[in-house]
Amino acid sequence: MNPKKLTTMALLSAFALIIFIVEAQIPSPIAIPGIKLGLANVITLFAIFTLTPTETFIILIVRIILANIFAGQITTFFYSLSGGLMCFFATFWLKYILSQKQIWVAGVLGAIFHNVGQIITAAVLTRTPAVFAYLPILLFSGIITGVFTGLCTQFFISHYRKIRRR
Amino acid sequence: MIKSTKTWIIIFSVLALTSLGCWIWMQSVHIDHKIAKIYHNGECIKTIDLNAVSEPYEFTVETEHGKNTVRVEFGRIRIVDASCPDHICVNQGWISDGTAPIVCLPNKLVIKIEKQENELDAKTQ
Structure with a gap:
């Protein structure tokens, strides 16, 4: 792995970690477990579309482990x-079929x-299948927040490409 | 076909509207005889007949994962205090129907309102 790649990955992991921790400090306006903006996903998506799947995977795992050391607990x-x-597994192959204007889909x-x-x-850990009652509202909120973070990534990537061309 | 942006927008809109519709429909389902069940780690540890509550009262559920203080009133139940860090279970407030259970993920505690088992019999009589 060359130093430039390593630096990019370290930088992206740090970005994701900061975004994750800052977002965790903001109290959720909706008291339904699981609903949040998920801004750290912008970095994962950015990595998916600009780096290789393995590199993205490493960034994601590093971010999750570090974020839980700094801002979470074991559950x-x-x-x-x-x-x-x-x-990750739902989106990493999408870069081969989506165009630049469709990154939000991912x-x-x-x-x-x-x-x-x-x-x-949650259903497995609490051994309560009833938590699937949250599926409709979490699907709905996932679509809304997904459009937002997806569009963020799309603008991020198009600006990034412009800067790199200079 | 799947590559066109329009297709994606349609797929996601339909999915979003369906799930929102589902959620609203689930909210409207009414339960007459309410039985609250408190589960810890998938095991029912307490059952409360919410229709039989005359005076509101509070009690604390203590498990190896943490403490939750539960408040019970006629026909509804909530968590008022918890040892978990996020307090989502407290912020969720009252539940009075079978739509969505109160879930305290860190303490592995779930409070659910269920129908009484013999409700069907009572209706068919």
Whole structure:
């Protein structure tokens, strides 16, 4: 791995970590477990579209482990991990079929799969299938927040490409 | 076909509206005889007949994962205090129907309102 790649990955992990921790400090206006903006996903998506899948995977795992050391506890670790992995496997292949103007689609699919992964983990960990009652509202919120984070990534990437061309 | 932006917008709009519709429909389902059940780690540890509550009262559920103080009133139940860090269960407030359970993920505690088992019999009589 060359130093430039390593630096990029370290920088992106740090960005994701900061975004994650800052977002965790803002109290959620909606008191339904699992609903949040998920801004750290912007970095994951950015990595998916500009780096290789392996590199993205490393950034994601590093971010989840560090974020839980700094801002979480052991139970939230499994929710972040399952959500993050579902999101990753649902979106990393999308860069081969989506155009530059469709990056937001990956944001939406990522958010949906992230929420589904978390519900499955919650059902397994609490051994209560009733938590699937949250599926409709989490799908809905996932689509809304996914459009937002997806569009953020899309603008981010198009600006990034402009800067790199100079 | 799947590559067009319009297709994606349609797919996501339909999915969003369906799930929102589902949620609203679930909110409107009414339960007459309410039984609250408190689960810890998937095991039912306490059952409360919400229709039989005359005076509001509070009690604390203590498990190896943490403490939750539960308040019970006629026909509704909530968590008023918890040892978990995020307090989502407290902020969720009252629940009075079977739509969504109160879930305290850090303490692995779930409060659910269920129908009484013999409700069907009572209706068919």
